[in-house]
Amino acid sequence: MKKVLLIDSTPVKQAPYLNIYTSVFDKKRLSWDILTWDKDADGETSYKNHIFTIHRKMHLHGLSKLNDFFHVSVEMRKIISNGQYTHIVVVNTIWALLLIDVLSQMRGHYIIDIRDYKIERKLFVPVFFLKLVSRAFVTVISSNGFRDFLPEDEHIVVSHNISDFCHESREPSLYPGKKEVTIGYVGYVRYNTPNRNLIKRIGGDLSYKLVYYGNVSKYCDFVNDDSLQRNNVYMMGKFENNEKYKIYEGIDIINSLFDSSYASRTLTPNRLYDALLYKKPMIVPAHSYMAKLVKKYQLGLVTDLSENFNIELKSYIDHFDRGNFVRNCNQLLNEVKSEQQNFFKSIEEFVKG
CATH class of the missing domain: 3.40.50.2000 (Glycogen Phosphorylase B;)
Structure with a gap:
């Protein structure tokens, strides 16, 4: 049985792009969970409505902050191991790198979704990061601007943060000579x-x-x-x-x-x-x-x-x-809509394998 885990440390309410993934998974009648990090308070990991939440207050600087990321990644490994997931979507590079050993065993069965540019240029990160990209089923980017630090690859698709076309306007409110x-x-x-x-x-x-x-x-x-x-x-x-x-x-x-x-x-x-x-x-x-x-x-x-x-x-x-x-x-x-359709097709292909 196929089972998908989405990993993202952004609060779920602030991550509407996760709904795009879960809508495809629901359409395909797949089992899925989301794994996230509550950075504001310490506590036991909770699970509710398909969402695992790791509760660990995050320090803002230095070794203490690095230690927080390390401990959260350890807890993530436990959840991944216990959940027996067949497919994983990892949002943002930091978690892909911290879970590189887990992903290495899932070649072609994981996606790296890049929503921000954070550590891709630091020290030896590019070497490991590009290896992860080459072994992913597909790499998803939320901006074509990210292509600057990625290899030219047909396995890179754009996912736009847009879903609501219901209230589309026909004309602007601005006009020449407007007083205020x-x-x-x-x-x-x-x-x-x-x-x-x-x-x-x-x-x-x-x-x-x-x-x-x-x-x-x-x-x-x-x-x-x-x-x-x-x-x-x-x-x-x-x-x-x-x-x-x-x-x-x-x-x-x-x-x-x-x-x-x-x-x-x-x-x-x-x-x-x-x-x-x-x-x-x-x-x-x-x-x-x-x-x-x-x-x-x-x-x-x-x-x-x-x-x-x-x-x-x-x-x-x-x-x-x-x-x-x-x-x-x-x-x-119209170009955005076309790229979004390509993204949906890629996700559907991902869960077929």
Whole structure:
């Protein structure tokens, strides 16, 4: 009997891409479990509704953090051994490397799903990582930007973080000459430096409203910085995913700024799909994979947030071509849908073997 285990240390509620896998497994009437890590509290491993949760509070730095990962990987081995799984999907490189001995015995019966770029360039990691990639049934990437550190291989497929096409919009709310333009960040609020710079550039300019929806990272101090308090900046707090389309009805431009780390520069954030679905242009940082996409499909403003940013932004709005923008959104959206179908086919082939 085939039995599949999905391993991901991201909380399940924050990992909607897992639903894509489980929907295929349910369709094929396969037994499956999810294995995740609760990093906020210590306790015994729990199991409920197909989900194993390892409870171990994670330290933030140094050897203590490494020790946490080691102990969690030991507990993972126990669960894998007891569960007698025939197929494994491992999300993110760190767990593939920590479980390399387990995966080596399952050649062609595991998938590596890369959702973030973290340790792929460190020390001897590439040697072991590329060996794991070569022996996987397929390697799944959430961004074509990740191809920079992967070999050219036909066994690499893209899985886009998009599933809800129900509320797709037909036209943007932005138009040239709009008196008050709302720039919105929707999601987990982070990337401290670029958002500080954005507020410094246009905070206080009542031609714009800057709104932030979502929980705020504890590393994001721009929220509580008195020197950055402006009367056109609004922190809206937590929201439910089914409220997203309503939120976007009140947003004209998406704030998709992020930091300059290599990890961020290679990502395809969920806000790209929001832009395509809800027909909202984006503001993205220069020198990133997203900048290449935005330039190619003319989906928004690429910026380094220089002192001339307010001039760049006003010029973009004044020359915004609604019809051309919608055509470009639909072109890329169709390409995304096609790649998503290839991903589904790969997962179905995976569980056949």
